[in-house]
Amino acid sequence: MTDRGVFVSRRAKERIEGKGATEPRPLSAWRAADAYVLLAEPGAGKTRAFQTEAEASGGEYITARNFIALGPTSRPPEGPLFIDGLDEVRAGSPSRREPLEEIRKQLNVLGRPRFRISCREADWLGAVDRDALRAVAPSGELSELHLLPLDDEEILAILSRNRSAAANAAEFLSQAKQHGVRALLGNPLLLNLMVEAVGSGDQWPNGRADVYRLACERLAAEYNDEHRTESKVAPSTEVLLDDAGLLSALLLLSGTEGFAV
Known part of the structure; x- marks a missing residue:
């Protein structure tokens, strides 16, 4: 769904x-x-x-x-x-x-x-x-x-019924794998957002770094009205990405698996 x-x-x-x-x-x-x-x-x-x-x-x-x-x-x-x-x-x-x-x-x-x-x-x-x-x-x-995240078959089934991606569903999935962002497509919301961002599959950014930047910008947004309404502070996407980058660097340098919140 x-x-x-x-x-x-x-x-x-x-x-x-x-x-x-x-x-x-x-x-x-x-x-x-x-x-x-x-x-x-x-x-x-x-x-x-x-x-x-x-x-x-x-x-x-x-x-x-x-x-x-x-x-x-x-x-x-x-x-x-x-x-x-x-x-x-x-x-x-x-x-x-x-x-x-x-x-x-x-x-x-x-x-x-x-x-x-x-x-x-x-x-x-x-x-x-x-x-x-x-x-x-x-x-x-x-x-x-x-x-569980969507598998390839489920992703193709969704893409085949999406007006923007139906004609090139297999190519869209192939491009996502080549750009290293296949895992994001397992989330239905992110799948739809990526389709909107890159069109039918022929508008992917030139470099992998640009694709990751595009994907991270989508991940940083809050799309749930309840969570967005109750958020006491609404930092910009740029601030969220900078903070996420810092936390990721700390994980890599420390060798830990995660943070307690």
């Missing part, structure tokens, strides 16, 4: 404590699960995946903000609840834990129905959130799913 109305079947992996990740499976493989969280990066397609799964399973799609603010419906749906955007309500809350507590209260009022909840990877609190949601899951179990 993409944000532009083009649908492809999405895949996910389940992370099991003490065992690592399972083999990729269609997201539909977890329709019988009592409860799961779907984690992914910004723009990966969590919302469209939830909307599609809710329709296919007879469930109800609702944003986390509306679920908290408006309360539960008078009658639970026959299928599971799809609560979308835990990260969005956390972005506007002084406490990262309070929004999930409000969601848990509403689920408890509803009699602990089957549910799914989505969140950005960076805003998921790991074991703390898992234990909190297990306490309101019907069976006391919660599956942790990670939405």
Whole structure:
């Protein structure tokens, strides 16, 4: 699925404590699960995946903000609840834990129905959130799913139905690989942005450095209205890229794997 109305079947992996990740499976493989969280990066397609799964399973799609603010419906749906955007309500809350507590209260009022909840990877609190949601899951179990990036076949399926890239879908993908930015196309939002930036595939910048600059400028932008509204400071793209470059240099020089935030 993409944000532009083009649908492809999405895949996910389940992370099991003490065992690592399972083999990729269609997201539909977890329709019988009592409860799961779907984690992914910004723009990966969590919302469209939830909307599609809710329709296919007879469930109800609702944003986390509306679920908290408006309360539960008078009658639970026959299928599971799809609560979308835990990260969005956390972005506007002084406490990262309070929004999930409000969601848990509403689920408890509803009699602990089957549910799914989505969140950005960076805003998921790991074991703390898992234990909190297990306490309101019907069976006391919660599956942790990670939405996978688009593979080549899925990218081509999307490009073939994009007016700007349909005629040269294979060439566009080939050029992305040659310029070293294939990984970015695995994100539906970035895929669409790259199509807009380079056209049908014959307008790529001359050098690899220019392509990376173009890609980084797209990555530095915030496209989610909720996150953009709640941002206390809105630094320019240039400032964000300079800061990201400094952090990347520190990682390379120190040999560490990441930063704690």
